[in-house]
Structure formats: structure tokens, C-alpha cells
Amino acid sequence: MIKPADWTNGVEAILYQSCAHCGQPQYFRRGFCASCGATELAEKQASGTGTVYATSVVTRAATPETRAHVPYNIVLVDTAEGFRMMAHGANDLAIGDRVAARFTQFAGRLVPFFEKSSP
């Protein structure tokens, strides 16, 4: 499978797949729709906006590379497009906050970073 041109490969974008058959969005890239099995999937770019579903600020990291970044906030965001994703976020984020993504460097990798969007 071709590597997606998104943050998992160093490109500033959040991509997802949308099933042409059942319309289900899916974030974890596959060659088929995990909901209905159809193989026709459209690749789409997410807007980068959503709502915070859960947060956890890590203060005890396990590798020297990640330890340099503590504290960092791991967040689950329910995107406007209807899929959930894990990302980094500002340390003051609370569940229910409306957020927008930018990108930042973490342990030598590009990662999505969510901040409160202006009301």
C-alpha cells in the first residue's frame, strides 16, 4: 500500500478514508472498509477541527527522546469529519473543548497538535 501523505509520514496533513459504499469514515488506513468490507475508499483530508474526547498529560515518559518533552498532553479528538484520532494538545485542554490542529515536532517526528479554536 502507498504510504499516505500525512503526518504519519512527515507531511502536515490529517488524512482519513471514506467508504464509497457505506459512507463510514475510518482513520486507521486499510485497503478495505472495516465497517462493510467494501474496497472502494476515497482518501480525504480532514479539516483539523474537532472536539476533545479525552486527555492525559504524560509526566513519566519511557524513552530519552520522549522524556525531553514532558509534560506533554495526549488527547483523543472527535473530528468534524466523524472519526476519532489521537494527537498531542495544549496542556490546558479540557474534555468538550472545540479545537483546531497545527503541527509540531515531537521526538524527531511530526505530530498533530490541537489547541482551543477561537470562538
Place this chain on the structure above:
Amino acid sequence: MSKAAELAIADAGLKRGEIDGILCGYSTVSPHIMLATVFAEHFGIRPAYAHAVQVGGATGLAMTMLAHQLVEAGVVRHVLVVGGENRLTGQSRDASIVALAQVGHPDYEVPLGPTIPAYYGLVASRYMHEYGVTEEDLAEFAVLMRSHALTHPGAQFHEPVTVADVMASKSVASPLKLLDCCPVSDGGAAFIISREPTNAARVKIRGCAQAHTHQHVTAAPRLSELGAEISIAKAKHESRVAMSDVRYAAVYDSFTITLAMLLEDLGLAKRGEAAARVRAGYFGRNGEMPLNTHGGLLSYGHCGVGGAMAHLVETHLQMTGRAGNRQVRDASVALLHGDGGVLSSHVSMFLERVR
């Protein structure tokens, strides 16, 4: 593992040559593609059935369920179920944390630097948000498990802790603090599952069931659709045991939030009320529903697969009246529940003492 296996076989009143099946847990310290046969050769047995099982923290009960089905089906007569690792001394604590974090998605989660406490911290934040549970509530479970561990000579921790101690302990991954997390431990456990009783300690598996809803926390369903509720409903139906019959509970407790959520998912407390039941002494040794009287993963210790198997060892001791100074009044019917991954894989099981 050999020591635990030896003890289990002796306790069952069997000779090692009578063991014709073996199921063993996975190992993060000594991974191998054929762990069960490695152990069988080392231990000196030639079983008719052998393989390893890996379902994270649910592995011990999943192996027990499979062993039960194997002996019921007549495939083998006596299955040795065994697990153990030296996670504390066999590798660095960081290595354990890194190895375990790999349950995350390699492309979409692991690059973000989450740890197992962070996966559970995410779940905890949401659970607290939806059901009004507080950090002080979660701390009650750490205090309870520690109070139980104080009376077990094999437990890793023997110093009492208070809610204030838990609250003051170092943050690991919010809202979880050090004392909300199980330790990394050395250890092992084993049991024998047979079709017919082999000694006076007659404990029967009444029924068991599993549920697997996801692997990664990103793909987890909403809190009200997690696997514990599915597996307990199936296990109740299969075993025809009602929660009101249960006298002892052994529930997976990798973190305080795990225990709080599972108790409520299983129906041992109403939603958001498990901590109140801890405060009221409900889950204490002399309470209505004694829980993890050995101290659980939180304070007895967590050596991986063997850590969760210790819940069943303790349950068996309680059910057969051999728990010494930890003995509860009545453990005639027990509920056991294991969780693997991030509340991903669930096994529920009912045991009954047969006279």
C-alpha cells in the same frame, strides 16, 4: 514458572507425567515463537496439547477458559496453565514500559509517545467526566488493595498507604499518579484444570465468556459499550449464576480506574458508586463482597500474565478455606474478570465450590 507448576501439580495431587496439556502465557522478557514447548521441555513433560496464548492481561483467564473447554471436550485430562516473568529484574523498568506501550497503534498512536498509564489516563479522564468520579475516589482503590496486601507475605508492598498518600504521589499520566498504577514485578503462577476432581479441593468452573471490542484506545467504543458488560452478560447466561449468588470477586486492577470501571461494568456497584462502596467496607475482607484479598495487581504485584493469574490462585485458596489470616467467611461462589489491552479484551468467569 517451574516452581509454580510444581506447586500446582502437587496441590492437585497429580504426578507431572499425568499432565497431558499445557497452556502458557506470553513473555515480554523472553519472547519466543513456541513458548509452551520451550517450557514443557524445560519442565520435563511431553504433553499431547501445548501452545501459548496472548490476550494481554486477560491471558490467565482466557487460558483457564480454554483449558476448561479442552478437558470438557475430552481432548486432554489435565491441563497445566502457567505464566510468569521476571519483569522487574529481567529488564529495565523503562524497557517494560516501552514494550507494553507497543499495544498502541504503530503508525497512529505509538509515535505520539503514549505509555500504558496514558492510555488508561485517557479512559479515566472520560470516565470521570461522564460519571462524576474524582481522583480521591480512584485513590480509595489503591488504599484498599494495599490494605489487603499487608496481610499477604508474598505481596510486593507491605507499607500501608492513605488517600492523601495516593493524592500526593507523583503524577505519571493525568489523572493517574504513581500509586494509581500497578508496579512492575517478578513472579509466576500456575494451576491445573481437570475434568474430574483430583483432590478434596473441589472448585468447578460454572461458566465463562469473552468479549473483544477493539485493540487500540483510539478505536474503543463509547464507555457504555465496552466489553466487560458483554462478557459478564454472556457468562451469567451460560452459567445461570446471578450476581446475588456471588460471594467473592477477583477483578483485574492494573490501575485504580481499571478496577473502578470494571466493578461498575460488571454490576458489583452502580455507575459512579464503586468508590462509595469501598469507603463503606463493602469490598473488604469482612465486607459483603471481598475483592482481591491478596492485594491485586496494584499491591500484590504485576509480573504480566502471572500477575493476573494470582487473582485466581487467591480465589482458589479462599474457596477451599486455605487463605489463612486472609480467609473470608464465605467464598462459595466467585466472579473473576480479566481485561487485556486498553479494556480491549475481556474474560468473565464464575467458579463454584462443590461439596
